[in-house]
Every structure is written in structure tokens, then in C-alpha cells.
Amino acid sequence: VGTAHAAETTLPAAAVKTAEQLRDRALTDDTAYRVLDSLTTEVGPRLAGSPADQRARDWAVAKLKELGFDKVYTEPVSYPLWQRRSEHGAIVAPFAQPLVLTALGYSPGTPAGGLTAEVVKFDSLDALKAADPAQVKGKLVYIGFRMQRHKDGADYRFGSAIRTMGPPLAAAKGAAGFLLRSAGTDADSRTPHAGVTGFRDPRQPAIPAAALSNPDADQLERVLAYGKPVTVRLDLDCGIVGEYTGANVIGEITGRKHPDQVVAIGGHLDSWDPGTGAIDDAAGVAIAMGAAKLIHDLPKRPDRTIRVIAFANEEMGLWGARAYADKHAGEVGKFQLGSESDFGAGPIWRMSASVKPEARGAIAQIAALLAPIGVQYEPGQPGGGGSDLSQMHVRGMAALSLTQDGTHYFDWHHTANDTLDKIVPKELAQNVAVYATFAYLAAQADGDFGSAPGAFTGDGARE
Amino acid sequence: VGTAHAAETTLPAAAVKTAEQLRDRALTDDTAYRVLDSLTTEVGPRLAGSPADQRARDWAVAKLKELGFDKVYTEPVSYPLWQRRSEHGAIVAPFAQPLVLTALGYSPGTPAGGLTAEVVKFDSLDALKAADPAQVKGKLVYIGFRMQRHKDGADYRFGSAIRTMGPPLAAAKGAAGFLLRSAGTDADSRTPHAGVTGFRDPRQPAIPAAALSNPDADQLERVLAYGKPVTVRLDLDCGIVGEYTGANVIGEITGRKHPDQVVAIGGHLDSWDPGTGAIDDAAGVAIAMGAAKLIHDLPKRPDRTIRVIAFANEEMGLWGARAYADKHAGEVGKFQLGSESDFGAGPIWRMSASVKPEARGAIAQIAALLAPIGVQYEPGQPGGGGSDLSQMHVRGMAALSLTQDGTHYFDWHHTANDTLDKIVPKELAQNVAVYATFAYLAAQADGDFGSAPGAFTGDGARE
Numbered sequence: 068v069g070t071a072h073a074a075e076t077t078l079p080a081a082a083v084k085t086a087e088q089l090r091d092r093a094l095t096d097d098t099a100y101r102v103l104d105s106l107t108t109e110v111g112p113r114l115a116g117s118p119a120d121q122r123a124r125d126w127a128v129a130k131l132k133e134l135g136f137d138k139v140y141t142e143p144v145s146y147p148l149w150q151r152r153s154e155h156g157a158i159v160a161p162f163a164q165p166l167v168l169t170a171l172g173y174s175p176g177t178p179a180g181g182l183t184a185e186v187v188k189f190d191s192l193d194a195l196k197a198a199d200p201a202q203v204k205g206k207l208v209y210i211g212f213r214m215q216r217h218k219d220g221a222d223y224r225f226g227s228a229i230r231t232m233g234p235p236l237a238a239a240k241g242a243a244g245f246l247l248r249s250a251g252t253d254a255d256s257r258t259p260h261a262g263v264t265g266f267r268d269p270r271q272p273a274i275p276a277a278a279l280s281n282p283d284a285d286q287l288e289r290v291l292a293y294g295k296p297v298t299v300r301l302d303l304d305c306g307i308v309g310e311y312t313g314a315n316v317i318g319e320i321t322g323r324k325h326p327d328q329v330v331a332i333g334g335h336l337d338s339w340d341p342g343t344g345a346i347d348d349a350a351g352v353a354i355a356m357g358a359a360k361l362i363h364d365l366p367k368r369p370d371r372t373i374r375v376i377a378f379a380n381e382e383m384g385l386w387g388a389r390a391y392a393d394k395h396a397g398e399v400g401k402f403q404l405g406s407e408s409d410f411g412a413g414p415i416w417r418m419s420a421s422v423k424p425e426a427r428g429a430i431a432q433i434a435a436l437l438a439p440i441g442v443q444y445e446p447g448q449p450g451g452g453g454s455d456l457s458q459m460h461v462r463g464m465a466a467l468s469l470t471q472d473g474t475h476y477f478d479w480h481h482t483a484n485d486t487l488d489k490i491v492p493k494e495l496a497q498n499v500a501v502y503a504t505f506a507y508l509a510a511q512a513d514g515d516f517g518s519a520p521g522a523f524t525g526d527g528a529r530e
Numbered sequence: 531v532g533t534a535h536a537a538e539t540t541l542p543a544a545a546v547k548t549a550e551q552l553r554d555r556a557l558t559d560d561t562a563y564r565v566l567d568s569l570t571t572e573v574g575p576r577l578a579g580s581p582a583d584q585r586a587r588d589w590a591v592a593k594l595k596e597l598g599f600d601k602v603y604t605e606p607v608s609y610p611l612w613q614r615r616s617e618h619g620a621i622v623a624p625f626a627q628p629l630v631l632t633a634l635g636y637s638p639g640t641p642a643g644g645l646t647a648e649v650v651k652f653d654s655l656d657a658l659k660a661a662d663p664a665q666v667k668g669k670l671v672y673i674g675f676r677m678q679r680h681k682d683g684a685d686y687r688f689g690s691a692i693r694t695m696g697p698p699l700a701a702a703k704g705a706a707g708f709l710l711r712s713a714g715t716d717a718d719s720r721t722p723h724a725g726v727t728g729f730r731d732p733r734q735p736a737i738p739a740a741a742l743s744n745p746d747a748d749q750l751e752r753v754l755a756y757g758k759p760v761t762v763r764l765d766l767d768c769g770i771v772g773e774y775t776g777a778n779v780i781g782e783i784t785g786r787k788h789p790d791q792v793v794a795i796g797g798h799l800d801s802w803d804p805g806t807g808a809i810d811d812a813a814g815v816a817i818a819m820g821a822a823k824l825i826h827d828l829p830k831r832p833d834r835t836i837r838v839i840a841f842a843n844e845e846m847g848l849w850g851a852r853a854y855a856d857k858h859a860g861e862v863g864k865f866q867l868g869s870e871s872d873f874g875a876g877p878i879w880r881m882s883a884s885v886k887p888e889a890r891g892a893i894a895q896i897a898a899l900l901a902p903i904g905v906q907y908e909p910g911q912p913g914g915g916g917s918d919l920s921q922m923h924v925r926g927m928a929a930l931s932l933t934q935d936g937t938h939y940f941d942w943h944h945t946a947n948d949t950l951d952k953i954v955p956k957e958l959a960q961n962v963a964v965y966a967t968f969a970y971l972a973a974q975a976d977g978d979f980g981s982a983p984g985a986f987t988g989d990g991a992r993e
């Protein structure tokens with residue numbers, strides 16, 4: 068590209084050709100599927116801090132070595148240790164019957180014998196905010212917001228806000244407990260959606276909090292509609308019992324020319340415990356490992372290092388991500404480009420980037436290679452790097468957003484139904500193709516993408 | 531019909547006209563839906579012998595009275611009292627993780643601390659039959675048959691045979707316990723399918739028996755495929771604790787001319803406990819009540835009695851049905867015609883009948899009225915009367931089979947997902963239209979349909 072400005076970041080023609088081959092090879096490669104199968108079968112559910120936390124780390128170290136990564140290591144991460152032991156719920160009156168629910172992350176347990184209280188219903192977080200504490204005191208607050216399916220999962224913004232902010236708000240108003248209609252789009256499935264609350268700090272006053280499955284929320288609302296007082300018993304044996312030290316697990320394909328410059332990809336290793344965490348987020352781990360493995364298998368190592376990060380405890384508050392960013396913020400300029408997958412394994416249909424202006428041409432070239440496999444580039448939008456890598460992006464790492472089709476993601480997200488059967492191997496392979504293509508091209512670029520401390524502050528990326 | 535043979539059963543023209551109006555009215559009537567909503571909301575799950583057994587009977591008596599039935603009464607039925615208290619399962623080795631399962635009806639509990647044993651897998655009941663007892667002794671037998679969706683639910687024949695006959699067969703060969711892949715077509719849902727085993731007699735040697743959800747069965751099979759010994763822990767607190775006396779609940783619209791001659795319709799009142807028994811079988815109860823209510827609301831009572839029977843404890847072995855048939859076999863000749871709904875609330879698409887030859891013309895006339903709403907008459911096939919009324923049919927009651935579209939029935943059957951949201955109100959109304967039409971015409975017929983002791987022995991009806 069003879070007319071390019073000196074500062075322009077460019078992609079060598081040979082790299083583009085190799086990337087094209089990588090992309091096509093990825094579409095028929097099953098490494099990622101086998102990794103995903105292995106993690107969900109051999110470890111299964113892996114709640115942060117549970118005995119499966121250690122097993123998952125052992126698995127990740129062994130798998131990275133087995134795949135031939137040049138360097139495999141861990142970096143410790145500490146987090147509150149929350150345990151789920153048992154959970155039951157029931158309508159006591161006027162129509163006695165069980166309710167299917169799941170305790171939310173950091174929820175304390177109920178007293179022995181359970182907590183029985185009258186239910187007071189709100190339709191939104193705002194309605195609870197506006198409520199007179201006298202309405203709420205001693206009651207079981209229930210918020211009944213219904214999420215609808217969207218390709219980009221837009222409604223999760225509301226559902227997750229209710230789940231995280233609702234319990235502390237209800238506690239502050241003197242509520243005895245908190246229930247919500249699950250933040251999930253599976254309207255007809257009795258699989259409640261787990262997820263974290265805002266009760267992260269054990270010194271904070273907290274109340275028992277749980278999610279009802281959608282049909283159970285329907286049932287509770289039908290019973291409430293009779294207009295009689297409705298009492299519910301909540302029997303949760305769970306809570307924060309101390310602190311735990313886990314680790315981020317990291318594997319690298321070492322760069323030949325610039326080993327200290329890294330392209331960061333990854334996912335999170337932990338999962339909620341009802342399911343085996345296939346879409347959330349064995350998929351992310353598998354996509355990153357599968358993409359890096361394809362690059363590993365090239366005749367030559369890439370110019371820069373490909374770093375796969377399997378983050379610790381994303382689910383209960385980005386603990387691995389924050390520890391990673393705290394530790395590595397000083398080297399943010401060495402992070403060439405990063406993107407993490409944490410939205411299942413539906414086909415990636417949208418790409419956006421936060422990079423320096425002089426790298427826009429290179430990004431457009433990457434996008435041109437991805438267009439034939441269904442990815443549409445939105446040059447006007449920022450790229451946030453994904454859930455955990457967002458923490459490096461806010462420190463100044465150049466980042467992509469690679470958005471999967473999440474139409475059905477919130478049918479299964481954080482439920483017992485997040486299992487291997489939800490993965491469509493061909494769609495997973497398309498994800499690997501996207502990650503392998505961008506990671507390789509970023510590693511081979513002549514020039515950088517603009518990573519520097521605070522480089523993208525205020526770019527509007529939201530993860 | 532001037533040329534009719536003297537013995538021919540005929541339908542008066544006025545009755546046909548009224549039946550047509552009833553049919554059309556039924557299509558926009560929501561009585562059945564409101565009944566179904568009421569039973570599943572106010573009683574919820576109603577396992578035979580549980581506290582909800584009594585509540586369901588109270589509900590049925592009150593509902594029949596509220597709907598204006600002329601006569602409402604109960605007839606006692608005794609059955610073994612089986613209780614489910616708690617149930618847990620887990621793979622212990624080589625990959626420790628929980629399994630979602632549900633104890634099967636009449637299963638005994640496991641010893642305190644659970645039963646831990648190695649799994650031995652079979653693909654079919656025949657393979658287990660052929661097995662050397664040495665292969666099975668002390669093991670946890672697992673049968674992995676997969677049901678596929680069919681409009682007529684054909685695969686349930688295999689699934690239910692494994693569930694009922696598998697456990698006694700495994701016990702006879704010395705197995706420690708029994709597991710099956712759920713008899714259900716929801717391949718991707720972690721909702722195990724309850725159901726009865728063949729351990730009805732408490733004196734019979736029995737072993738703990740449970741059903742894995744389909745994804746859990748997939749997981750167990752994946753783990754078995756590693757080729758290492760797989761041990762599973764089963765922790766079931768359940769079992770037969772005595773005998774219980776419930777009742778069939780019966781409501782009648784009393785016939786004006788022949789009050790002692792009855793058209794019998796109904797469903798069963800009990801349900802499995804994971805769900806609220808909407809498709810199985812609040813639907814049957816609601817369809818019968820809704821159809822009878824439309825006939826009740828006509829300006830005049832029908833010539834014969836319309837009898838709605840809400841049977842006790844169908845699920846654990848047709849207890850209400852057998853008690854009913856034992857009590858009423860002597861009056862079988864007074865049962866004009868009967869059919870029961872126990873296959874959900876999908877549209878009825880097929881009708882067949884076991885009647886005397888001289889009533890074939892009347893049946894064809896009924897069928898002609900049902901053809902416009904999607905029911906296809908199969909004159910060559912017998913009619914068995916449905917699950918509970920089959921017991922009257924085998925004694926000689928003339929009967930119809932009215933087959934619903936059951937494509938999705940076994941997605942939800944006997945699971946937590948059998949809830950109100952699975953009912954499509956318009957499809958339920960079509961069922962009511964069919965039942966109201968046939969019941970009214972049978973009540974108004976000039977002549978009978980051939981009921982007499984042993985009249986249909988060997989007709990090939992299978993329910």
C-alpha cells in the first residue's frame with residue numbers, strides 16, 4: 068500500500084493470505100468443540116470457590132499444555148467464597164404449593180425453618196425505588212419484569228439491573244427478602260436463572276434473594292391476582308463463608324519477533340452451578356483455545372504473542388478480570404489488540420473496534436476477511452473487548468467487540484439448561500474462524516492499534 | 531332416515547342441529563380454560579395420596595357445584611401411599627458432578643448416605659433381559675433409550691415399558707438400582723420425567739429407581755464413553771408408607787328421559803408432582819367439565835345423563851379407574867358411550883369407535899360434524915375410551931378414541947414443565963367442541979351403541 072501515511076498500521080499481504088487460510092480451516096476444525104465438550108463433561112459445573120474451581124484450573128492448565136501452548140501459567144485471584152447448599156421455596160397461602168427458584172449470588176441464607184413473609188409485587192426497579200418503605204418493611208419484595216428475546220440480548224440490561232440492584236434496594240427499605248422473575252427469555256421453562264446480586268461486601272446488610280423460573284413467576288402472579296394476601300416461604304441454605312484464592316489460567320503462543328507484545332483473547336473459566344456452563348462460558352474458553360491452536364499449527368510462530376486468558380470468577384463480579392487489569396495495567400501499551408467471547412456460541416454477526424484512527428484501515432481489512440462469513444462491520448461504534456477484557460480496555464487496551472447472535476442465549480444463561488447440547492458445532496467453528504483471523508492479523512500487523520494508558524476513555528463501549 | 535333398519539341407532543335431526551350449535555359455541559367458550567387455570571393454580575401439583583389429593587377432591591366437588599351440575603358425589607378409592615421427600619444424584623467418578631434426576635413411582639429410598647455403585651449401560655429392555663445376572667449384580671443398571679417426537683406419541687410405548695418393567699427386571703437380576711434416560715422427547719431440557727415403575731406391590735423386592743433428564747443422560751453416556759468405570763451416587767428419600775383412601779369425583783347433568791343411562795366423559799384428577807399437571811391431566815378434567823357445562827346451559831336437559839368423572843390416582847396404576855370399573859361393571863349396559871381425554875390439549879385430529887354395527891351410521895354422522903374442525907374418522911379402527919375409561923370399555927362399554935396431536939406432549943409429560951403455559955386456549959376449545967358434540971349426540975340418540983358385558987372383547991383397542 069504505497070500511498071499509506073507513515074503512521075498508518077497496515078497488514079502485510081502474506082499475513083492476509085495466511086489469515087484467509089486460517090479462517091477457512093477454522094470452519095472445519097473441531098478443536099474448539101472438543102475443548103468445550105471436555106470442560107463441560109470432565110469438570111461440569113464450576114462455581115467459583117467450589118471444589119470444581121480447582122478442578123477447572125487443573126483442567127485448563129492440562130488442556131493448554133496438551134494443545135501445545137508454548138507457555139502455560141496461572142496468576143492468583145482472591146474473591147469472597149459464596150456457597151449454595153440447598154434451596155426451596157413454596158407458596159404457603161392461599162394456595163400451598165412448591166415454587167422452583169434458585170438463590171442468587173451472595174444471598175445470605177434464611178433462618179433455620181425458613182423465612183415466611185407476605186409478598187409485595189413491583190413491576191420494575193423504578194417502582195421499587197419509588198415505594199414507601201412502610202409498604203416493603205418485613206415483606207418479600209417481588210419484581211416481575213419479563214425479558215424478551217433480542218438478537219443482541221438487549222433486555223438483559225433491565226433483567227440484570229433488577230437482579231443486582233433490586234436486593235440491596237429492598238434491603239435498604241427493610242424488606243425481609245427479595246424475589247424476581249428470572250432474568251431469562253425461556254418463558255415456558257422451569258429453570259430459574261442464577262446470577263449475582265449487589266451484596267458483594269459481606270459487611271453490607273443483606274437479605275435472602277432468589278430468582279423464580281418464568282412459569283413459577285407466572286404462577287405467583289396468578290395467585291397474587293386473586294387479591295388475597297400471599298405468603299411465601301423461602302428456605303435458602305447459602306451464604307458467604309470466607310475468602311478463596313483461585314487463579315486466572317493463561318496460555319501463550321509466543322511471538323517470534325515481539326514476544327512481549329500480546330494479542331489477548333479468552334473467556335471465563337468459572338460458571339454458575341445449575342448447568343455445566345457450556346454457552347457461559349466454556350464457549351469463550353474453547354473459541355480462544357481453538358483459535359490459538361490453529362495459529363500454533365502454522366509453520367511459523369506469529370510475530371507477536373497470542374495470549375489466551377481463562378479468567379477466574381467472572382460471574383460474581385469480574386474478580387479475575389479486575390485482578391488481571393490491576394496487575395497488568397502498567398503494560399497496557401504492550402497489548403496489541405484484545406477481544407473476549409462471553410455471549411455463547413451463536414454466529415458472530417457484528418464487529419466494532421476501539422482503535423487509533425491510523426489503525427482503522429487495518430481493522431477494515433480484517434472486517435473484509437470476515438464479511439464472507441457473516442460479520443458486518445460497524446465502523447462508527449466502539450469495541451469494548453468483552454466482559455473480562457473490558458477491564459483492560461478501560462485501562463487503554465485497543466479492543467474489538469465481536470457480537471454473537473444471542474437470540475436464544477438468555478433462554479439458557481445461568482440455568483440448568485446451559486449444557487453442551489446447546490452448542491451448534493458449525494456456529495462455534497464460525498466463532499473460531501473470526502477469532503483466529505483477527506488474532507493472527509493483529510499479531511502480524513505493521514504497527515499497533517493505539518493501546519496506551521487511558522487511550523479509549525469515554526469511547527462509549529459498554530460491556 | 532326412512533330406509534333405516536329397525537335396529538339402527540339414529541340421531542334425530544333436531545339433535546344434530548343443536549350439536550352443531552354446541553360445537554360452534556364451544557370454539558369460543560373459555561369455561562374449560564378457566565377450569566384448567568383454577569385447578570393448576572389453586573391446587574397445583576396433586577400427587578395421589580399427598581395433602582394435595584384431598585385439596586384436589588375438594589376443588590373438584592366445589593367446581594362441579596359452581597358450574598351447576600345436577601348431582602355431585604364421590605366414590606372412595608384406596609391405593610398404596612407412595613411419598614417423595616427428596617432426591618439427589620451425582621457422578622462420583624471419574625468426573626464428580628451432580629445429575630438431575632427424579633425418583634420413579636413406588637421406588638424405595640436408598641440407605642442413609644445414599645447408594646453408590648458402578649453403572650452398567652444397556653440400550654434397550656431386551657438387552658437387559660438378555661444380560662447375564664453376573665453383569666448386573668450390585669450395579670446401577672442404566673437404560674439409554676431415546677424417545678422421538680410423533681404425532682401419536684408412538685415412542686412412549688417403548689419409554690414407558692422401560693420405566694415400568696426395567697426396574698423389576700433389574701431387581702430380579704440383583705441390580706442395586708435402576709436409572710433410565712427419561713421417557714420424554716425434550717432432548718435439551720433438564721427436566722426429568724417422573725412416572726410409575728412396576729413395583730406396585732410393597733411385598734415385591736424393589737430397588738431404588740430414577741429417571742435422568744435427557745441432557746443428564748447424554749452427560750452420563752459421554753462419561754461412560756471414556757471407557758473408565760463410572761460410579762454414581764443415588765440419594766432418594768421416598769417410598770411406600772402405607773395405604774391411602776382418596777376418591778373419584780363425579781358430576782352429572784341428569785338426563786330428562788333416561789336418567790339412568792349415561793354418557794361418560796372425564797379425565798384424571800391426580801398428577802405427578804414436579805409440574806402442576808396442566809396437560810396431564812387438568813386438561814382432561816377441564817375438557818369434560820367444559821363440554822358438560824355447555825350441555826347444561828342448553829334450554830333443556832339432554833335425554834340421557836352426562837357423567838363427568840375425575841378419576842383418582844391414574845398415574846400410579848389406574849387405581850380410580852379399576853375401582854370404578856369394579857363397582858360399575860354390572861351396569862355397563864347403561865353406559866351409552868364413553869371417552870376420556872388424557873393426552874394433553876392439542877387439537878383432536880383422529881376419531882375411532884368400538885360400537886355395535888347398527889350404530890356405525892350414527893358414529894359416521896357424529897364424525898361428519900367433527901370433520902369441519904379437523905377430526906378425521908377412521909371407521910376401521912377400534913375406540914378404547916381413553917386411559918381410565920378403558921377399564922369400562924374392557925367390561926363392555928361402547929367407546930370412542932379421540933386422539934389429540936401429541937407431537938409435543940412428551941416434551942412436558944410428567945415433568946416440572948407440565949404447567950398452564952403449555953395450554954393453547956384455542957386448541958383446548960377445539961377439544962371441548964369435540965367432546966360436547968359427541969356427548970350430546972350420544973345422549974340424544976334413538977337407540978344405543980352396543981354396550982353390554984364383554985361386548986368388545988378382543989376389539990384390539992389399546993390405551
Ligand SMILES: [Zn+2]
Nearest residue numbers: 347348381409
Ligand atoms: Zn459469562
Ligand SMILES: [Zn+2]
Nearest residue numbers: 339347382481
Ligand atoms: Zn454469566
Ligand SMILES: [Zn+2]
Nearest residue numbers: 810811844872
Ligand atoms: Zn394422564
Ligand SMILES: [Zn+2]
Nearest residue numbers: 802810845944
Ligand atoms: Zn400421566
